Amino acid sequence: MGFGRVTVGLSLLYSGNWSGTGYYTDRVAEALAALAEEGIEGLGLGPENFPFDQPYPIPLRPVPRLSLRWPFERGATWISRDRTQGVNLLHYPAAVGPPRHDLPIVATLHDVGPFLHPEWFPPLKRLYLCRAIRSVVHHARLVLADTQWQAERIRQVFPECAEKLRVVPPVVSAEFRSSVGDAPPEQSETEQSPFILGVGTLEPRKNIERLIQAWRRSGFEGDLLLVGRWGWKCQGIRRLLDSIGAHSRGESGEDVWTLRYGRRVVRREFLPSAELAGLYRTALCLVYPSLFEGFGLPVLEAMACGCPVAVSRDSAMEEVAGEAAWTFDPTDVESMVTMIEQVSGGEGARTARTRAALEESRKLSPQAFAQVLLKAYREAIL
Numbered sequence: 001m002g003f004g005r006v007t008v009g010l011s012l013l014y015s016g017n018w019s020g021t022g023y024y025t026d027r028v029a030e031a032l033a034a035l036a037e038e039g040i041e042g043l044g045l046g047p048e049n050f051p052f053d054q055p056y057p058i059p060l061r062p063v064p065r066l067s068l069r070w071p072f073e074r075g076a077t078w079i080s081r082d083r084t085q086g087v088n089l090l091h092y093p094a095a096v097g098p099p100r101h102d103l104p105i106v107a108t109l110h111d112v113g114p115f116l117h118p119e120w121f122p123p124l125k126r127l128y129l130c131r132a133i134r135s136v137v138h139h140a141r142l143v144l145a146d147t148q149w150q151a152e153r154i155r156q157v158f159p160e161c162a163e164k165l166r167v168v169p170p171v172v173s174a175e176f177r178s179s180v181g182d183a184p185p186e187q188s189e190t191e192q193s194p195f196i197l198g199v200g201t202l203e204p205r206k207n208i209e210r211l212i213q214a215w216r217r218s219g220f221e222g223d224l225l226l227v228g229r230w231g232w233k234c235q236g237i238r239r240l241l242d243s244i245g246a247h248s249r250g251e252s253g254e255d256v257w258t259l260r261y262g263r264r265v266v267r268r269e270f271l272p273s274a275e276l277a278g279l280y281r282t283a284l285c286l287v288y289p290s291l292f293e294g295f296g297l298p299v300l301e302a303m304a305c306g307c308p309v310a311v312s313r314d315s316a317m318e319e320v321a322g323e324a325a326w327t328f329d330p331t332d333v334e335s336m337v338t339m340i341e342q343v344s345g346g347e348g349a350r351t352a353r354t355r356a357a358l359e360e361s362r363k364l365s366p367q368a369f370a371q372v373l374l375k376a377y378r379e380a381i382l
Contacts, residue, residue, distance in 0.1 A: 005040075006041065006088045006377060007043055008043065008087070009043050009045050010091050011068050012044045015050065020297045024093055024108065026173070027173065028091065028093050029058050030057045030366065034367070040374060043058060044061065045068060047063065048064065069097075071128065076101075089104045089377060090106070092105060095107040095137065095143070096132045096136065097136060099138065104141045104380045106141060106376055107140040107142070108144040108146075109144070109145060112150075112153050116153065116156075119204075120203070121232070140161075142166055144167070145168070146169055147169065147320065149316040150316050169369075170364070171300075172364075176273065176277050176301045194221075195224065196225070197280070197283035197286045198211055199276070199301075199302075201229055201230075202234045203233060205291050206228075210330065212224065212265060214334075214340055216244060218344070219341055221263065222263070222344070223263060224265045226267045226268070227270065227271060229270055244257060245265065252268075280302045280305035281305045285343045286302035286310070287311075288311045288312065290312060292315075293317060296320060300320055304358070304361040308324075308350045308354055308357060310340075311325045311326075312328065323356055324356035326343060
């Protein structure tokens with residue numbers, strides 16, 4: 001097929017689910033809208049619960065949720081063909097969707113954790129993801145990875161897809177790219193004193209227990225603010241928090257655990273991007289201790305807001321942050337303690353890291369993201 005008008009059907013299965021895959025889907029939609037002058041037309045394929053009455057960057061078409069989740073080769077074309085009329089290429093932004101033979105597929109595979117670390121996933125979810133991802137990777141024309149680090153793990157799990165694997169780093173939304181000099185939003189009482197920030201679902205692979213332990217042992221006198229919903233196997237985190245301080249509710253409904261000498265751990269649910277950007281701009285540092293990520297979007301969000309970052313060593317996040325980040329061994333609490341004390345003890349070092357973070361984040365622009373996607377779509381459509 002030549003390079004005439006190409007309609008890309010984008011699965012919106014995970015859009016709006018307050019996760020990295022949801023945010024990524026929306027950034028792809030924005031890129032598709034920007035590529036209209038290049039002959040690319042985006043069409044969002046949304047499940048029944050998608051907010052079709054809300055503005056979206058590209059035109060929308062309702063489709064049954066099952067037709068976006070179907071993981072089996074048998075019936076894959078039949079279950080979704082009527083809903084993809086006029087589509088020339090399918091983009092599955094979370095590597096989940098019908099493994100069709102009749103349309104070229106571009107699949108973004110953020111994470112092979114279900115294959116390499118099954119203990120971090122609920123059994124039924126892991127079985128589904130392994131089946132769905134394996135089928136899509138087998139049929140896709142191109143597989144996109146967020147980082148070189150993750151691409152190496154994808155090759156480990158799927159050596160047969162090495163030739164069709166491309167690295168396309170994500171970008172952040174406009175709220176995180178605004179000026180660092182913007183006035184921060186009004187803060188609640190729990191955010192007025194210096195605080196260290198952690199962002200992500202509270203589940204085992206995010207390594208939140210060690211972060212709490214390290215913060216507690218460190219000499220940093222400020223609070224620890226966690227932004228994220230309770231996830232799978234979060235009981236250990238809850239028990240740890242209840243053991244170190246008395247629980248209460250803050251003025252905005254947030255969970256607060258107050259330690260003996262006044263320090264606090266505060267947990268808020270996932271926030272709208274503008275509010276989260278305000279926290280990044282006022283935090284002493286974002287600490288991201290995850291044990292396994294394909295990218296670690298909060299790291300780039302924080303960097304774009306001018307927030308210093310500290311990340312797990314030998315990880316995708318270290319690749320994203322480059323020289324802008326403090327690094328630590330995520331399996332060693334004492335390594336994390338040392339990092340927190342370095343972060344909290346040196347204003348000059350934080351200023352230098354802030355400048356480096358802004359410079360690194362500007363390398364991943366929406367324009368560059370759109371152009372790399374354009375190249376991938378053209379390669380897949382041939």
